[in-house]
Amino acid sequence: MAGESYIGACVVRKDALEKVTGAARYAGDLKFARMLHAKLLRSKCAHARLVRVDTSKAEMLPGVKAVVTGRDFPHRMGLYLVDRTPYAVDKVRYYGEPIAGVAAVSPEIAEEALQLIEVEYEELPPVLDLMEAVKPGAPLVHPELHEYEHVPAIFPVPCTNISNHFKIRKGDVEKGFAEADLVVEDTYYCPHIQHSPLETHAAIALYDREGKLTVWASSQSPFAMRKILSHSLKWPMDRIRVIGPYVGGGFGGKAGLNVEATLVPLAIKARNYPIKLVCTREEEFRDTFVRQGMQCRLKTGVKRNGRITAQEFEMYWDGGAYTEYGVNVTRAAGYSSAGVYDIPNMKTDSYCVYTNKPVGGPLRGFGHGENHWAIEQHMDQIAHKLGMDPVEFRMINLQREGSTNATGQVLHNVGIGKCLEEAARLIGWTRVTRPGKVEPGTKKVRAKGIACMTKAPAMPNDAASSAIVKLNDDGTVLLNISAQELGQGAFTVLAQICAEELGVRYEDIRIHPVDTDHGAYEWQTVASRITYSTGRAVMEAARDAKRQLIDHASRYFGVRPEDVDVLAGEVFVKDDPEKRVPVSKLALGATLPDFSGYGGPVVGRGKFIPEGIVAMDAETGQSPKPVANWTYGAQAVEIELDLETGKVEVKKVAAVYDAGRVINPATAAAQVEGGVVQGLSIGLFEEMRFDERGRL
Amino acid sequence: MVHEIRVKVNGEWVEAAVPSHKRLLDFLREDLDLIGAKEGCGGGECGACTVLVNGEPINACLVLAVEADGQEILTVEGLAREDGLDPIQEAFIENAALQCGYCIPGMVMSAKALLLRNPQPARDEVVEAIAGNLCRCTGYARVVDAIMQAAAAGQASKSRGGE
Numbered sequence: 001m002a003g004e005s006y007i008g009a010c011v012v013r014k015d016a017l018e019k020v021t022g023a024a025r026y027a028g029d030l031k032f033a034r035m036l037h038a039k040l041l042r043s044k045c046a047h048a049r050l051v052r053v054d055t056s057k058a059e060m061l062p063g064v065k066a067v068v069t070g071r072d073f074p075h076r077m078g079l080y081l082v083d084r085t086p087y088a089v090d091k092v093r094y095y096g097e098p099i100a101g102v103a104a105v106s107p108e109i110a111e112e113a114l115q116l117i118e119v120e121y122e123e124l125p126p127v128l129d130l131m132e133a134v135k136p137g138a139p140l141v142h143p144e145l146h147e148y149e150h151v152p153a154i155f156p157v158p159c160t161n162i163s164n165h166f167k168i169r170k171g172d173v174e175k176g177f178a179e180a181d182l183v184v185e186d187t188y189y190c191p192h193i194q195h196s197p198l199e200t201h202a203a204i205a206l207y208d209r210e211g212k213l214t215v216w217a218s219s220q221s222p223f224a225m226r227k228i229l230s231h232s233l234k235w236p237m238d239r240i241r242v243i244g245p246y247v248g249g250g251f252g253g254k255a256g257l258n259v260e261a262t263l264v265p266l267a268i269k270a271r272n273y274p275i276k277l278v279c280t281r282e283e284e285f286r287d288t289f290v291r292q293g294m295q296c297r298l299k300t301g302v303k304r305n306g307r308i309t310a311q312e313f314e315m316y317w318d319g320g321a322y323t324e325y326g327v328n329v330t331r332a333a334g335y336s337s338a339g340v341y342d343i344p345n346m347k348t349d350s351y352c353v354y355t356n357k358p359v360g361g362p363l364r365g366f367g368h369g370e371n372h373w374a375i376e377q378h379m380d381q382i383a384h385k386l387g388m389d390p391v392e393f394r395m396i397n398l399q400r401e402g403s404t405n406a407t408g409q410v411l412h413n414v415g416i417g418k419c420l421e422e423a424a425r426l427i428g429w430t431r432v433t434r435p436g437k438v439e440p441g442t443k444k445v446r447a448k449g450i451a452c453m454t455k456a457p458a459m460p461n462d463a464a465s466s467a468i469v470k471l472n473d474d475g476t477v478l479l480n481i482s483a484q485e486l487g488q489g490a491f492t493v494l495a496q497i498c499a500e501e502l503g504v505r506y507e508d509i510r511i512h513p514v515d516t517d518h519g520a521y522e523w524q525t526v527a528s529r530i531t532y533s534t535g536r537a538v539m540e541a542a543r544d545a546k547r548q549l550i551d552h553a554s555r556y557f558g559v560r561p562e563d564v565d566v567l568a569g570e571v572f573v574k575d576d577p578e579k580r581v582p583v584s585k586l587a588l589g590a591t592l593p594d595f596s597g598y599g600g601p602v603v604g605r606g607k608f609i610p611e612g613i614v615a616m617d618a619e620t621g622q623s624p625k626p627v628a629n630w631t632y633g634a635q636a637v638e639i640e641l642d643l644e645t646g647k648v649e650v651k652k653v654a655a656v657y658d659a660g661r662v663i664n665p666a667t668a669a670a671q672v673e674g675g676v677v678q679g680l681s682i683g684l685f686e687e688m689r690f691d692e693r694g695r696l
Numbered sequence: 697m698v699h700e701i702r703v704k705v706n707g708e709w710v711e712a713a714v715p716s717h718k719r720l721l722d723f724l725r726e727d728l729d730l731i732g733a734k735e736g737c738g739g740g741e742c743g744a745c746t747v748l749v750n751g752e753p754i755n756a757c758l759v760l761a762v763e764a765d766g767q768e769i770l771t772v773e774g775l776a777r778e779d780g781l782d783p784i785q786e787a788f789i790e791n792a793a794l795q796c797g798y799c800i801p802g803m804v805m806s807a808k809a810l811l812l813r814n815p816q817p818a819r820d821e822v823v824e825a826i827a828g829n830l831c832r833c834t835g836y837a838r839v840v841d842a843i844m845q846a847a848a849a850g851q852a853s854k855s856r857g858g859e
Contacts, residue, residue: 012789019797020785020804022732022772029731196832198736198744198798248734248798249832281737487795487833666792670838674795677835 006500010666014491014511015246025245027218028202028278035204036065038266038277039110041100041117042287043092046128046356046694047141048121050090055100057116063109066270067117069100073265077232078324079224079256081156081163082149083142084359086261092121093141093321094356095694096286103266103275126356126694130295130318133161133353141321141354151460154327155618161354163319164327166334168348168406168621176310176345180301184382188374190294191687192318194286195363199248200279201288205263207271213264214241218248220255220484221524222514228257229264237516244514250486251678252362253289255526256325286696289361290688292326292352293318294333294370298378306388306396310345313337315371319352319360326360327352332458333367335407335616335626339375340416340452341394342403348621356694362526364678368455373683376451389431391424391450398452405454405630408622415658416632420452426654427636443643446651450636456627457527461613463628465530466520467537469498469545469604475569475584476508481538482522483530484514489667490530494538496663501542502549502604503566504583528631531663536608545604549583552590552599556581633657635676650680701765705730706774714761720754721745723761724771732772732801736830743829746802747771753809755828772801775808783853784808784846793842795833803829807843815850817843 018024055067070089076082087098100117104110127133127141138161142148146158156163177183203217213235219225222242230237247254259279266275279288294317301310315333319326334350352360363369383393399405399414423429427448438445457463468480479498483490491511499506514522522534546566553571554561557579565574572580589599610628617623638652655672662668690696697716702709705728714723724730724747736744738757745756748770775782784807787793794800803826810817810825817825822843823836831839 010792013792013794015797016789016792016794019794019800020772020781020788021776022730022801024797025731026734026798028735029725031726031729198742198796198830198832199734200736247796249796251832278735281739281741487797489792489795670792670795670834673835673837674833675835678832 006496006506007661007663008665009496010664011492011496011506013489013667014495015485026199026202026248027204027216027245028199030204030216030245032204032274034273036103036105036270036273036275037107037110038101038103038263038275039107039114040098040262041102041114041119043088043095043097043099045092045121045123046095046126047124047139048092049124050088050092050099050119051122052118052120053099054118057118058102058113061109061113061116063105064102064113065105065273066103066266067100067113068265068269072269075232076148077228077257077261078322079228080151080154080328081324082232083145083163084322084324086264094358095696096358097321098262101262101266103270103273127161127354128356128690128692128694130293130316130353130355133355134316134351141356150327153331153615162351163323163354164330164352166331166350166621167619168334168337168346169619170406170408170622171345173310173312173345173347177301179303180309181304182385183299183301184378184385185297185299186378186381187295187297188377190370190373192293192357193291193363193682193686193688194284195249195251195253195289195291196284197249197251197253200281200284201254201259202276202278203260203263204274204276205260205267206274207267209272212239212241213267214243215260215263216243216245217260218254219244219258219260220247220250220486220526222484222516223482223522224255224524225257225260226516241515241517244484246513247484247486250525251364252366252526255362255524258288285688286358289325289363290320290358291363291366292320292329292360296371296374298374300378300382302382302386304386306386306393308341308343308397311338311343313346313348315350317350317352317360318355318357320355320357322359323352323354325362328458329360329362329366331367332456333371335621336368336454336456337371338406339372340399340454340632341397342399343397343406346406348406357690358696365455367458368453369682372451372453391420391429392431394420394452406621407616407626409624409626411630414632416452416454416634419632419634419656419658420450423450423634423636423654423656426656427638427652429636438643445641445643446638447641448636448638450634452634453632455528455631456629457529459523459527459529459628461615462609463523463527463529463533464607464609465522465534465537466607467534467541468520469502469538469541469606471545471583471587471602473584473588475504475582475587476510477502477504479509479511479538480520481511481534482514482516482519483534484525486525488530488671489664490525490534492667493531493663494534497535497538498542501539502546504569508569529628533608533610535663537606540606540608541604542606543604544606545602548599548602548604549586552586555592555598556586556590631658648684653680699762699765701762703764703766704768706769706771716760716762718761719757720759720761720764721756723764724756730771730773734798734801736798741830742799743806744799744802746805746829748805748809751809751812753806770805770808772804775804782808783849784811784843787842787846787849788839791838791842791845793834793838799829799831803831803839807846810843811847811850816847819844
């Protein structure tokens with residue numbers, strides 16, 4: 001590809017060949033000698049005291065190598081709030097919570113052993129209704145909440161079920177509502193849903209004779225997993241190694257530490273045996289992270305001319321039994337609670353609430369999909385009440401250059417206006433002020449709808465990336481990064497960036513599965529951050545490697561460094577095309593005319609941290625730069641609704657995003673296509689329902 | 697109870713002793729280390745374990761290994777030939793018709809079964825053929841494009857006197 005840029009090119013995905021031939025290895029495909037199989041005994045009550053857990057019969061079953069319960073391993077773990085134990089300790093908090101784990105020589109024996117474990121429950125009143133859970137005097141899911149460690153950005157309310165209360169206080173809402181000609185108020189609800197990756201969670205843990213714990217996991221977060229385990233076990237990080245093969249779909253559900261934690265005490269007990277756990281589809285639905293449900297009340301004041309004067313937003317999140325990750329979802333929904341609109345006066349309260357339901361966690365764009373579900377429906381309602389077209393009404397209120405968002409941040413380069421215009425154009429939007437008309441002779445209505453979005457990565461202010469670019473003797477390149485390939489195309493775009501910056505062929509770059517012992521540091525593969533964060537680190541590492549190559553070349557050719565360049569795997573003197581050598585000639589150093597050596601093996605190093613992010617004020621949520629960046633987009637649909645059956649048929653979707661510079665148009669478009677279909681499914685079909693005993 | 701079975705897997709006869717309750721999927725993955733077929737649900741819902749038995753697509757999680765006795769099985773590992781990939785595999789690569797990849801072996805095998813019995817399918821026939829293969833990443837459009845392209849490539853190679 002000499003002379004052409006790799007940036008913006010639809011190169012073949014790095015993972016394509018392995019994936020179409022069945023050679024790609026996922027955690028569940030790994031197999032080791034002496035490997036044991038784990039199964040978990042799960043709670044049959046949503047909220048109960050564990051009076052007795054008797055594992056003695058299970059322990060005596062031939063083939064069983066280890067049995068553990070919560071009492072064996074009462075370590076609390078968590079990413080943002082340390083509230084979760086791998087197994088229930090003395091009390092169960094949701095129907096499905098692990099009570100005991102068994103490791104045996106076969107899955108069948110492990111399953112048989114589970115049947116031999118006796119559990120005696122003393123049932124407690126289950127906390128299943130979200131709005132009841134926040135009332136004073138409600139039974140507490142975690143009476144010890146005030147003792148739990150948490151990051152500074154989280155605000156638990158002791159002696160309640162509220163594990164985080166995020167606030168926005170901007171301007172003066174009372175004054176804003178007083179100035180309004182119309183106040184619109186409504187409530188909205190988002191159900192629990194499940195990520196449903198095709199690959200269920202799988203992990204293998206080995207605690208070896210040297211006292212080292214190795215975990216192979218289907219995980220978006222090998223480094224974060226190591227950090228959580230190290231913190232909780234109080235072990236130095238060099239005793240914990242996490243290896244991440246390909247992930248068969250994550251969507252947030254494989255972020256942080258998940259079912260892997262249940263293997264740790266088993267591995268410690270059955271030392272020197274690798275122990276494998278593969279979740280069943282049923283466990284995947286209920287017992288891995290779910291998207292928490294949300295109920296909210298949204299109230300907006302607006303002038304006759306369509307200008308919004310004030311907004312009050314109260315969100316209650318059904319966080320489930322443990323909210324170690326879920327608290328951050330509620331924070332994200334809070335700081336983005338203005339949506340794409342410029343609202344001068346705002347009051348937002350976002351509450352994360354413990355209930356006796358499955359564990360809430362991150363799901364794709366977490367917090368934002370849910371709050372926009374409310375905001376965008378609300379905007380349509382206001383437009384209809386004002387007799388305005390929904391697009392026109394949105395246009396009046398959109399954030400633009402110099403606007404402020406919910407956090408008071410002054411915005412620049414705001415792309416939403418163009419996105420909205422383009423989405424409206426693509427769907428063939430015509431001015432709408434009334435509901436759609438019934439097609440003559442049918443019971444069907446055709447209608448168009450449009451919605452806007454903004455999203456900012458919800459992550460610690462110091463979430464960092466790094467990269468190492470190592471040249472092999474023959475000029476091929478090992479790109480050492482620890483971003484995880486979840487299907488989003490990370491390996492492909494990072495290799496493109498490396499090829500472009502280093503001046504080598506894309507085909508000559510290799511990326512290996514993540515390994516915390518040998519890989520460059522990466523916080524987590526979440527928050528839509530890899531292309532710009534790891535990408536920047538790769539860019540810096542490739543430039544560093546290129547500088548070393550050029551240094552070698554300048555001595556080799558006897559010219560100034562600025563006279564040398566690298567392109568398509570060749571190092572050459574710019575003004576003298578005869579003077580050129582393949583990268584391999586200089587990859588390990590240069591051999592000079594007198595046969596002496598110079599330089600040494602090329603290893604480039606790069607890093608990135610999104611600088612300048614300032615913590616939001618605890619009381620007002622205000623900050624000049626609360627997040628790394630805001631992404632904007634708009635989507636429009638045309639549907640046909642059957643008035644008799646209620647069936648919705650989606651005829652057309654237009655999706656427009658201000659994506660910045662696209663590295664690979666094919667993988668970027670594929671992300672949007674897949675996201676649209678997943679979004680349609682979530683919006684139209686998906687819901688997890690629980691009965692009065694808290695059973696899914 | 698253990699049964700002696702003889703199965704032709706990817707062109708080679710295999711003899712094995714399998715317990716009555718062993719699923720074909722576990723026989724392929726555990727006994728033969730053919731890990732291309734995946735378990736997504738274990739209930740015949742997702743199609744990630746699709747393999748061909750005598751040219752017909754089946755969910756290997758719903759079939760017992762003993763039922764495969766005397767049959768001919770094709771898994772994704774047996775699809776590529778000495779001289780290169782199957783046109784379906786090539787088309788999936790070219791169309792970026794994969795993301796996490798977990799559903800892809802099953803998807804590719806369903807496509808193979810379709811093109812074996814119907815080398816020139818209409819687009820809705822392709823959609824029908826992969827209706828039992830769930831994918832949470834791609835949104836399916838590129839997968840259908842890829843299978844249509846593979847069908848077209850197969851026809852082109854035939855008219856040039858290939859195959």
